[in-house]
Amino acid sequence: MTEPNFLTSEYDLSGTGLTQFDLKKARETFTDAFKMLDLNEWPKNPEGALAPYWRSADIESCCYLIWIARVIYLLSRDVTRRSELIFREKLRELLRNRSANKHEELLTELEVAQSFTSVISPISLEPLVPEEELRSSSKPVSMDFGLRLPEGDLGLEVTVWHWQMLRDFDAVAQQLGIRFQARLRKLGLLRVVQVRMPLGVSNSDIGAFLIPEVLDCMRLPAGVKHIETSAGRAEIEWWQEGAAPSIMPRERVKVPGQAENSTLKGVQIRAFSAEPIFGNDATELATQSLRRALDRKQRQARAEMPNIVAIGLGHRWLDWSWVAPIFDKRIWPNPKYKWISAIGAFVPYRDWTIANNGGRVVMYWNPSASRPVMPSVRDAADGKATFHAPGRKP
Known part of the structure; x- marks a missing residue:
């Protein structure tokens, strides 16, 4: 008996916000990715953190894989030409990595990037790494993503906050x-x-x-x-x-x-x-942990451009309604963090019962930033404008 997998199992998507057309497109996207990455045996012998979802016949797993495929497809249209090699390697890692935490971090990175490219594109991956050094094991430090806007460049770093x-x-x-x-x-x-x-x-x-x-x-x-x-x-x-x-x-x-x-x-x-x-000292303890997470990201930032740090919450008990005020009260008043122009509060799309175009990134601007974001970034965040370079892939 053939073991079920995402390409061959039958799924009843009624009661979800997804359709059989979405399933068809997702299967095509994964098939194209396997071919591009020369991972043609992966569908039959999946490995890594995605393998249990791939082998499962339940609807939750199906919806999760459809959504990942959608992120891959949409982001693939909006990366710069020099970024295609990096993008392929990120996909390879997404498929083969065995760590659940690393999987969450990598998927969050891709989801945040896709969310930004819905209003600003194209996006450059590891923009400070020269093209000739992309394969180097000692390539220079870079922020995760770079975006070009009418007023100049914007740096974007993505992290998942794991509160120990x-x-x-x-x-x-x-x-x-x-x-x-x-x-x-x-x-x-x-x-x-x-x-x-x-x-x-x-x-x-x-x-x-x-x-x-x-x-x-x-x-x-x-x-x-x-x-x-x-x-x-x-x-x-x-x-x-x-x-x-x-x-x-x-x-x-x-x-x-x-x-x-x-x-x-x-x-x-x-x-x-x-x-x-969460006792009276929880906010102070969380603040200390958040500061350590931000400190680890500072070396990727560049003083000559605005820097946004997008953050995913790495635990089911954390919610932005509790975390966001920590930035207003405990992070922004500290001059040590003026290198951050804003944080992007990432909320993933995981409620499959509703149709959804993707995860949300809600911006919290740093009033004390040494490099405030450009007006075009605020306009894009507020839904007032989009900035797509000519020649965007269909």
Whole structure:
């Protein structure tokens, strides 16, 4: 029996914002890419972070691949001639890279570039690298993208902000979920468990949730218990399986592309969920992490032109409604960051139930920038104008 893959499986796209025509175009785009990159065996033997989606017959995976193909197709029309080699290598990496984090970063880079080229094109990849050095292992440092506007050039750097504290939280929560399920199974209890823990909890705190006093309480069909951890007070709430309300953590920020009931990998859905408590020090801790991420990007910037840093949020618990004010209050007033003309808050398109032309990049201008963006950039961001060079590919 032939293993299903994106090129051969049948998909029912009703109920999504995508069509069978979109599927057809996506398959053509991937087929052309495999041929261009000499990866003709990839469809039969996929590798890397995209492989599970490629082999899957579910609609979510299909929609995700259709969207990636659309980004590839649209961006391929708008890169400069000298950038075509770099673009091909980015596609190769997207198809073969095995790291989930690297995949997210690379896809965010391509999505941001495609979003910008919808209003400004063409786009130059690694614009400060001379063409003769594009294949060099010691090529000079460059921003990710460059755009040419009537008033001059604009530098664009793209990054995904990974807040380590949230990664650490996930690691603790996953271990807690596994151990909770094992203990409850041993006791013969079927419970739906929701835990709220402060940022900063560690593995050493897990034992506090599993003491006999807590487990004995969970013999009740439902209840709430407060637990002291090294990072502050946590809360555990439980229900008898089948009697639990629909779980939506009370203070969860809805992030586009995240399932309402997303739970920990490896833990049965509706059996265990965990959410972080953002305490009074969360903004300060996030600010420190954001500053480190921005500092790593400064060496790619050029003082002679405006520089935009586009940022994707690398965790499901982060939302721009909470992150953006940090720039207004804690980043822009600091003269160290006047090299940044603006940030582009990237929100990806992942809600397949609606038709969508792509991810959004919302601009937040730095009032203290040493090089403010040109009026044409503001006009493009506000939807008042587009700037496309003659000869754009059809």
